[in-house]
Amino acid sequence: MTTLAHRQPWRLGPRGERWFDATLATALLLPALAIPFTDAGWAGFGLAVAQLVPLFWRRHHAVLAYAVVATASAAQAVLLDTPLWSQVAFPVAVYSVARFASTGRGLAALGVGLCGAVVAAIRWVLGFGGDLEADPVVAYTTTIATIVVSAWALGALARTRRAYVDALVERSEQIRRDAEQQVALAAADERARIAREMHDVVAHGLSTIVVQADGARYAAPQDPTVAADALATISATGREALVEMRRMLGLLRSEDPTGTRPQPGLADLAGLVAGDHVAATLPSPASGVPDGVALTTYRVVQEALTNVRRHAGPDAHARVEVAVGDAVTVLVEDDGRGASAPADGRGLGLLGMRERVTAHGGTLEAGPRPGGGWRVAARMPL
Incomplete structure (x- = not known):
């Protein structure tokens, strides 16, 4: 029986998931190697490592990885007033919490991200030598918040879709189990029906044959004609039982539910x-x-x-x-x-x-x- 489990969307296996996370974190970490040669210096490089390395464990320890990334991002706001490449780790961490953790923790990560968007916007405006005015702050805040909200929405959508697909697979498995149980019950009913038919046919024919044979055995010494009549009855009964047995076997072999002959x-x-x-x-x-x-x-x-x-x-x-x-x-x-x-x-x-x-x-x-x-x-x- 074909089930949804055999038609569900393509998924990475556990080994593929580990390789994907390692490749993603490594690809994001490689450009950070150039940070020591920029104005951020080694402090910026340390912050970048603290933000990107937790992504190796973002799938199975999403909340802990997010906490480390958020802490490093907060430290960046205190130590540096310019953005770093490694800040891309924050929306990835938000997505991971929304995708692999509970709904409440995903919303908490979104709230922290929106607050961080305001702080980061203010730090960037001041870091680029601009005046702390509403327009640039709102522009930066909107951009960062859009990225954070998008990451959270994609994660929540993926988690909801995964739960929906899992529910469909479970339902299809339950339907398959129920169908197998119904087939087993139908087979048991059919076996019981065949057993009843066999018992009725065989027991009736054999009991008649036994009674006639016993009577013939006792009557033969006194009146051989009685034995001849009993043997004739035995022969007829045996033939009748064979005819019924063949009819039953024909019913079992035939695809036509009416069988080869009408039921008595x-x-x-x-x-x-x-x-x-x-x-x-x-x-x-x-x-x-x-x-x-x-x-x-x-x-x-x-x-x-x-x-x-x-x-x-x-x-x-x-x-x-x-x-x-x-x-x-x-x-x-x-x-x-x-x-x-x-x-x-x-x-x-x-x-x-x-x-x-x-x-x-x-x-x-x-x-x-x-x-x-x-x-x-x-x-x-x-």
Whole structure:
């Protein structure tokens, strides 16, 4: 995913920043080497060094560097009455405070700079042998103050822009993290859905095969034809399970969300409840039930009948009632062993049924039936 962090404006790295500051301070310091040969003499050279050298650390110690530069500039106003080349360090220091320090410290540096502009203007007018009149003082003060204010404004603007870009980068990173979290949640939901489908298909088919195989094994010595019928049922059930498994794999491989075949629904309930020990009352397949609710109805009946075959006992009878009104109601109950049955596998199936029904705003109840057996009741509003 492309983020603002990959498109943000070009920036110097930490090493580049150090080289830039060293180059700037050195470039400003080199012309100061000629100051001892001017009227300012060695005193002027010392002041120039004190003003320019702190610029090497202006980025990471902006306030301290500014304090040294301002002190040296104040000393210049006392010791010399003419300007020095090194005074260019003052607006650079003001910019650095406005750029790298807090807003309050930047405003304090600006205030000191404006006061210094007045003092420097007076010293320059007197140093150049002029009379202390308003016009030259105002002219010098305006020029110096404009430079100081410009340096402060550029620094404050750069700091504000940096904070804005950092906020955008942080926001884009948060959006990326949220998107990744949503993808992970969607993947987890999809895995849970596939697990429910696999459980419903495999558990139903295998439980039928196991029941028929056990019956055939016990009945074969007395009546081989029963074993033949059981083997036929096993074969049909196995084929049906393979067909459903292939359909599910087709759904996973297909880019078409409808898959290779329609999902089972109300029209498929008749084949699901076929059997000598199941009494069923089913609605019309053309009842206008949404596909998702119809699939959930099918899976609830399928899982409930699977549990009947696995836990209720060989002689248990089941009753299935599915009705469609302002809601789809499902009732599956048996007269088998009920709560005394082994719990292996039942918990996962019930959890899957409850998740499916809850996803459609419905409710599901499962538990022992009065008078014996087990009862599963679900209701999904339309």
